[in-house]
Amino acid sequence: MTSLSTTTRRQRRGSAQWLRSPLVSQIKAPVVCIGLTLALWQFLSLFSSEGFPGPITVIAQTWDPYIVNPFFDDGGTAKGLGLQLLISLQRVAVGYTLAAVVGIAAGLAIGLNRFLRRGFDPLIQVLRTVPPLAWLPISLLLFQQADTAAIFVIFITAIWPIIINTAVGINEIPQDYTNVARVLRLRKRSYLRDILMPATAPYVFTGLRIAIGLAWLAIVAAEMLKADGGIGFFIWDAYNAGGDSSTSQIILAIVVIGLVGLALDRLVGSVGDLVAKGGK
């Protein structure tokens, strides 16, 4: 009796060994939960009268050409997902870079100047809550051109967290460091380079990270309404086409958008960690 129970326990322990490896224990939970979600989705789709696809159908319907060949180009707007993504990313790159440059400059000005800070704070607080799409009509009126308008929407959406965080970062420079600067009578340039910039960098990158998420949010919305090409356009186009595989295409695009958004966030995050390492 005793010997039997020990062996089973040992066997059980042996079989469970691989489950305890660090990698497995880390991905165990996500795999199980996502698997369950997909299974539930698949199960529910069986009862859908409109023929809403389950995960298996989605993959089957979009396998060729969307998944295996993301860079096909049949001319016009019929492009692979990869190309559509590149178009969107390009717009985001332009709008976001502009927002970063202008936002950090404005944040510096507001952070360093009490008058400006007090004066602009209410305005910033109001404007930062405006949803991205609300800017689109004005943007179209201003620029007349869909591409520029989309870039402007990205710019105006992404700039606020950058301004706010930069300004906060400057405000939060520890008194110790400013005291050192005052005692040493650091020159303006040295103060900016040796104290202000390193001390505010972590804050600026927090702002940039929030901003990239907002920019990605805005581009999809803007492209859906008014654009030729881009991932948002792809979704809207698929919806309008109304074919058998339209829903699957849309779902695939959503997954891609999510993954790209995550990648962008992590990219900015890791750049920030790299640059602002000393400040922590």
Add this chain to the structure above:
Amino acid sequence: MAKAFLTVDDVTRSFPLPKGGSYVALKDIDLQIAEGEFISLIGHSGCGKSTLLNLMAGLDQANTGGILMENRQVTDPGPDRMVVFQNYSLLPWQTVRQNIALAVNNVMREAGEAERRERIEASIALVGLGHAADKHPGELSGGMKQRVAIARALAIRPKLLLLDEPFGALDALTRGNLQQQLMQICQQAGVTTVMVTHSVDEALLLSDRVVCLTNGPAAGIGQIVPVTLPRPRQRLEVMEHPDYYKLRSELINFLQQQRRLKQHRQTLTTPTVAGAAPSSTAKAAGLTPRKVRLGYLPGLDVAPLAVGLERGFFAERDTQIIPVVFHRWQQMEEQLRSGELDVAITSASAPLALNLGLQGQGAWPAITPMTVTRNGNAICLARRFRDLQIDGLSALAERLKGREWPLRLAIGQQGSMQELLLRHWLASGGIDPDRDVEFKVLSPMAMQAALLAGEIDGFIAGRYRVAKAVESGLAYVVATDLDIWSNHPEKVLTCHEGWAANNEALLLDLCSGLIRGGQICEDGGQHDNLVGLLSRPQWLGTDSALALQRQFDLGPGEASGRRLPLNRYHGDRAHVANPAEGAWILTQFSRWGWCPFPGNRLELLGQVYRNDLCSAALEQAGLPALRPERQPIPLACGLPFDQDDPLRYLEQLPFSRTTATAVS
């Protein structure tokens, strides 16, 4: 002391409170630091040590007063006054070398690249951090960070090095090593240093002088202790030096007294807050009579009270002062003790004498919130001494030498300021007051009659009494207090500590009224009015007018006599309740063997001399609140009194009968 390198002149720093009003962190700080000196600032937390350091650095500005370094006012921070901050303040994104280079490159802009680099490397080597030069501060231990901070500070060759608790966050071993290093470095560089510290041993090891700050709010300098230990000092050797424990216990004693004082104030004020609530509502309902029974003896000292009552300074604040006249000091003191009187205008020595129970009646916790008058005493001798050509102290001493009978002198009260002055004066001329003189206690009003009857040979009293005796041809003036201690405190306000705590508003009304009254008395243009007022029956009496007119004539009764100013009723720091003057009084008590010199004198003086009340009263009267000056008190005998070293003063005094110091 060498020429002052850094002067802190009457600095006060207060911070506005969010709910209005302000918190006074430092008040009237005076300090002079010589070049190359190492000064430690010590005191309980919250006493404003770091505030003072920041003021010296120029990182903060004083509200009043100023700081001079090499005769130039400190207005902003600069590299000639380098600070080593409490938490090192190294830039975490720069390596050790970069941190030091930032300072060197910014300060030595004119120097060549090579020279700067050499300076940077030399500084790193100085603190022995060559192996860690390329590390970031995050990778260093606390002691190493502190060494970097010191290296950075010394690299730019400051004239003044300011250290804010430099070793506070370090373990004992690192601490000891770094202290030794810092001492060597500072000595080699010859840099003037001011260090804030909590550690008595650290202060003693490193400093030339230790400046002890009193408790905040309104912290001031309580004591300055010179550290006489020989240099160069070694940690262990220093501890074996015979003076070390004397100095150490002096500092610890100071800190303990400050702590007890703090607790004492708290216990006093807590019941007040509870008790104040009903009384203030009662006041609103008009139930509490805001009456103060104030005892006094008639004399010129009461002039501020008379003026205050006359002009309604008390009535306008809804306070009724009931003056109660006495003819004997002893009687007034008894009534004050029994509570029949709330407050009294007493001799300047009375508050301390009451606290020490000198009259053999047990200790009574008296406090004094203000000095009412200064000066105003004179010593007179019977006319026949004049005929013997005795015109001064030396002649008197000469005369007394072969005499069998002691000189009989009258005083108003035993242990009074007048007696102390008289004894001090006699002793400074070589007359032993306990052997050559017989003191008689008489009511001031009875002195003239006693002189006439030949019962006494002379007396010390207020100038008015002396002037009357001179006027009637009975006596002549042999000395005034200007020949003993010009500007000495004569009459002070005295009351029970508990009464003051429970009736603070009332007491402040009384004080501010007396201060305003004094202001008018001091005004020369008011002289005739004053004479008219004082010759009323309730004060000095109608027959006093002539004497009052002539009371300033203290000569032989002839017109050519010396005319002297009135008592001092007002003026620069005249009203201040000065603990340094109290310390002198204590030395005299001890000198004549009346009580041992109290070991807890600072605690006692802090309890008795309530400068906080004086400041509040001055402010209420619309005058600037001044703190007593810290300079030694100059006395006419030529031996100045330094409040920081009363025991040495006692040793130097002639006829000292001091007994062993009582340890608190």
